[in-house]
Amino acid sequence: MGTETERLQREIKRLIKQLGWSQKRFARELLAMTDEGDCATEDEVGQYEERVKKHLSRSATKPELLQRYLHQLQQHDAFDDLKVVVPYFVPTEGFNMEFVKGMQAISMKLDE
Template sequence: MNKNKISEKQSELKSWLKKIGLSQNEFAALFLEETYEYVTDKEIKRFQESFKKQLRRKSTKPERIEAYLEYLYTTEKFKEAGYIKPQSFSGDILEPIAAKMMRKISKELTEKIEL
């Protein structure tokens, strides 16, 4: 995945957090507490700082951001906000230019719905 795709995924995660009213710190704490049985306040603070850096760095592994997104889709806050996990299909059916146009249209529709 190129740096631009990572940037897009980071932006997507930040956008979802904003839409459902979760701060980056709140999300990081939830994620850590869900991932590990027992965590200390110190570990949570450390992870919150690490999480914020991961949302800025272009060297963040895309799998890491995907894991955060997948977790986000399962949270109560996400469901309570009335959202469902986004689905996308990209196969060999569409030419690359058509697929790009479809993503653009989808993004524009989503933005209009959110208004």
């Protein structure tokens, strides 16, 4: 099943593979979506590529950072071409936490 970090890393890698991108291309696209991307030097772009590549492989990467990468990827124009539906869970007050956690566990197993 894996940790939340591992699950997010797998999901991001799966989506960038579907786009036909390398991890370096993914990093360049992420950087281009930021304000820093407009004025980054080649060295800075290379450093950013390596940093993102490491984030996609290290188990110590924070899930929050990977969630941000995933969100940015979903906002990219090329993502629309994938015709992928991104599920979004909105908790309802009527569900108890045990039920929600059980449903999340089932969802994670289906993702594998």
